[in-house]
Amino acid sequence: xxxxxxxxxxxxxxxxxxxxxxxxxxxxxxxxxxxxxxxxxxxxxxxxxxxxxxxxxxxxxxxxxxxxxxxxxxxxxxxxxxxxxxxxxxxxxxxxxxxxxxxxxxxxxxxxxxxxxxxxxxxxxxxxxxxxxxxxxxxxxxxxxxxxxxxxxxxxxxxxxxxxxxxxxxxxxxxxxxxxxxxxxxxxxxxxxxxxxxxxxxxxxxxxxxxxxxxxxxxxxxxxxxxxxxxxxxxxxxxxxxxxxxxxxxxxxxxxxxxxxxxxxxxxxxxxxxxxxxxxxxxxxxxxxxxxxxxxxxxxxxxxxxxxxxxxxxxxxxxxxxxxxxxxxxxxxxxxxxxxxxxxxxx
Amino acid sequence: xxxxxxxxxxxxxxxxxxxxxxxxxxxxxxxxxxxxxxxxxxxxxxxxxxxxxxxxxxxxxxxxxxxxxxxxxxxxxxxxxxxxxxxxxxxxxxxxxxxxxxxxxxxxxxxxxxxxxxxxxxxxxxxxxxxxxxxxxxxxxxxxxxxxxxxxxxxxxxxxxxxxxxxxxxxxxxxxxxxxxxxxxxxxxxxxxxxxxxxxxxxxxxxxxxxxxxxxxxxxxxxxxxxxxxxxxxxxxxxxxxxxxxxxxxxxxxxxxxxxxxxxxxxxxxxxxxxxxxxxxxxxxxxxxxxxxxxxxxxxxxxxxxxxxxxxxxxxxxxxxxxxxxxxxxxxxxxxxxxxxxxxxxx
Numbered sequence: 001x002x003x004x005x006x007x008x009x010x011x012x013x014x015x016x017x018x019x020x021x022x023x024x025x026x027x028x029x030x031x032x033x034x035x036x037x038x039x040x041x042x043x044x045x046x047x048x049x050x051x052x053x054x055x056x057x058x059x060x061x062x063x064x065x066x067x068x069x070x071x072x073x074x075x076x077x078x079x080x081x082x083x084x085x086x087x088x089x090x091x092x093x094x095x096x097x098x099x100x101x102x103x104x105x106x107x108x109x110x111x112x113x114x115x116x117x118x119x120x121x122x123x124x125x126x127x128x129x130x131x132x133x134x135x136x137x138x139x140x141x142x143x144x145x146x147x148x149x150x151x152x153x154x155x156x157x158x159x160x161x162x163x164x165x166x167x168x169x170x171x172x173x174x175x176x177x178x179x180x181x182x183x184x185x186x187x188x189x190x191x192x193x194x195x196x197x198x199x200x201x202x203x204x205x206x207x208x209x210x211x212x213x214x215x216x217x218x219x220x221x222x223x224x225x226x227x228x229x230x231x232x233x234x235x236x237x238x239x240x241x242x243x244x245x246x247x248x249x250x251x252x253x254x255x256x257x258x259x260x261x262x263x264x265x266x267x268x269x270x271x272x273x274x275x276x277x278x279x280x281x282x283x284x285x286x287x288x289x290x291x292x293x294x295x296x297x298x299x300x301x302x303x304x305x306x307x308x309x310x311x312x313x314x315x316x317x318x319x320x321x322x323x324x325x326x327x328x329x330x331x332x333x334x335x336x337x338x339x340x341x342x343x344x345x346x347x
Numbered sequence: 348x349x350x351x352x353x354x355x356x357x358x359x360x361x362x363x364x365x366x367x368x369x370x371x372x373x374x375x376x377x378x379x380x381x382x383x384x385x386x387x388x389x390x391x392x393x394x395x396x397x398x399x400x401x402x403x404x405x406x407x408x409x410x411x412x413x414x415x416x417x418x419x420x421x422x423x424x425x426x427x428x429x430x431x432x433x434x435x436x437x438x439x440x441x442x443x444x445x446x447x448x449x450x451x452x453x454x455x456x457x458x459x460x461x462x463x464x465x466x467x468x469x470x471x472x473x474x475x476x477x478x479x480x481x482x483x484x485x486x487x488x489x490x491x492x493x494x495x496x497x498x499x500x501x502x503x504x505x506x507x508x509x510x511x512x513x514x515x516x517x518x519x520x521x522x523x524x525x526x527x528x529x530x531x532x533x534x535x536x537x538x539x540x541x542x543x544x545x546x547x548x549x550x551x552x553x554x555x556x557x558x559x560x561x562x563x564x565x566x567x568x569x570x571x572x573x574x575x576x577x578x579x580x581x582x583x584x585x586x587x588x589x590x591x592x593x594x595x596x597x598x599x600x601x602x603x604x605x606x607x608x609x610x611x612x613x614x615x616x617x618x619x620x621x622x623x624x625x626x627x628x629x630x631x632x633x634x635x636x637x638x639x640x641x642x643x644x645x646x647x648x649x650x651x652x653x654x655x656x657x658x659x660x661x662x663x664x665x666x667x668x669x670x671x672x673x674x675x676x677x678x679x680x681x682x683x684x685x686x687x688x689x690x691x692x693x694x
Binding site for chain 2: 142143149152153182183184185186189190193194197200201202204205221224225227228229230231233234238259260261263264266267270271286287288289291298
């Protein structure tokens with residue numbers, strides 16, 4: 001089967017998005033936001049069936065690990081209670097998508113981060129999503145300030161309460177920033193990639209995985225600049241007196257295939273190796289158009305992976321095995337699921 | 348001939364570096380810094396002959412475009428007058444290296460940037476370095492705050508006074524940040540690469556090169572994450588209603604080859620093409636060790652370029668032609684120079 005580890009609910013119903021605007025306006029005005037709207041099952045079905053579900057079928061993607069829209073997390077907006085409420089309704093909406101299409105989607109949650117707020121305050125929502133909603137992981141924002149980078153590095157002990165819960169629940173985090181207010185950065189054009197590179201270097205510099213040997217992170221967007229500069233990171237580890245990256249990081253850090261051209265995916269698979277790459281497309285996401293050079297969607301990353309010519313064993317790892325290993329709760333779900341698709345029959 | 352477009356004076360004599368410490372201490376104490384020390388020609392010769400000059404000879408590099416140490420620019424340190432004085436003495440020291448080895452080095456200057464200071468205040472030092480010291484370009488720091496990104500994007504009109512001078516003098520800028528004080532970032536492991544990616548996306552979003560059709564930038568470190576994510580940038584240009592990157596940017600934006608493994612250099616040359624890549628190594632710089640996989644220095648980038656198998660015409664562009672085109676004042680210097688090496692006889 002083919003699991004896409006990186007999908008966001010970018011097509012949420014307008015009522016959800018409008019409520020967010022009202023919530024922000026209420027915060028600005030110092031008033032209470034209106035009640036969250038009632039959204040029908042049909043509205044939710046419509047929101048994914050013509051886009052994600054259709055494209056998954058067209059591209060032969062069996063299942064997407066699905067989370068709230070990353071750019072809309074907006075942890076910098078309002079205050080901690082604004083983030084808390086927005087996070088809850090966003091995760092609940094993802095849970096409803098999963099409920100309506102349990103064979104297609106598995107949930108990953110947003111966390112109610114807020115600049116300066118202790119990460120421990122995000123743990124209850126993580127528990128709720130994993131234990132009550134059946135989610136299999138979370139998205140962790142290393143920069144809830146929205147491009148001002150005011151939090152400590154991800155390896156700082158202040159993040160440890162979350163990592164303790166992640167280890168206990170056996171769920172990974174995708175490192176994923178959100179929208180930016182710093183005009184230097186474009187969210188999907190530089191901020192996302194910079195955060196990916198930044199997180200990897202933070203992991204390289206510290207002993208986080210000595211403290212948490214089973215903690216796992218997915219660095220999206222093909223790892224930012226990391227695989228392209230693999231020699232630089234190997235050389236920096238050496239210069240800084242750190243262990244080799246293969247040894248110290250590749251048991252805990254994984255990359256997705258959200259790299260939107262053939263040479264990039266080729267480099268990723270060749271350099272990082274098939275044990276640490278999870279298939280992902282971020283469809284429908286940052287780059288939605290059709291590449292005039294190929295006639296196919298930029299984000300149809302399956303084409304690039306297929307064209308790379310991996311062995312069937314390696315292809316299985318990238319498409320399914322690594323995702324089941326990194327997200328053990330997804331693996332458990334699939335083992336319970338008796339449908340033919342879950343048993344590995346090709347779509 | 349082979350021109351390395353990216354070398355910094357990372358081996359400056361200790362007296363220079365010590366004076367910088369005294370300058371900072373004096374600023375902190377509110378006193379005047381001591382007089383800048385006298386540094387002998389021998390001390391300068393020694394500082395480069397056992398390192399850059401020896402390695403250039405070993406690697407067959409004929410000439411290095413040489414600038415003050417990037418991580419030491421420290422535009423965030425002290426105030427504008429501290430930056431001004433440090434910049435002057437750092438540029439003067441590079442000029443002395445060039446004077447002692449005119450056949451080996453050509454100067455590029457640091458600018459006396461300071462957070463919040465108008466960029467127009469950097470123009471006199473650019474003029475001095477180009478017109479009096481014979482320098483052929485400058486390093487422009489898009490984030491003089493040292494990792495807090497408090498300046499406007501490079502496409503903002505507040506930067507235009509510098510661009511007007513660059514165009515008039517016909518010199519390019521390498522986009523190069525310096526040390527960081529933000530603990531999220533490691534200077535050479537993430538901040539440099541992030542700045543490269545950030546600058547490219549800023550250029551993509553705006554019409555800077557419509558305003559300055561002859562303005563030229565070199566984005567170092569192989570363009571950060573850009574070539575690896577070339578499809579992403581092409582797709583984003585399309586989504587944002589911007590012209591194709593090949594059309595709008597590649598007349599003005601160039602990348603160096605400071606990518607420290609074979610697959611990265613291969614991707615760079617294949618994806619960006621040989622008209623927009625300048626040979627560079629940043630030797631002696633960020634990554635100084637020997638790659639145990641190859642037995643050669645990580646930063647011996649000539650090996651990767653050679654192994655790529657370009658045609659002689661394309662190799663000439665990457666080694667020499669593009670540098671002479673992007674740095675016309677270097678081209679003019681080489682035309683004046685009657686030495687056999689400058690005439691293209693292999694080293």
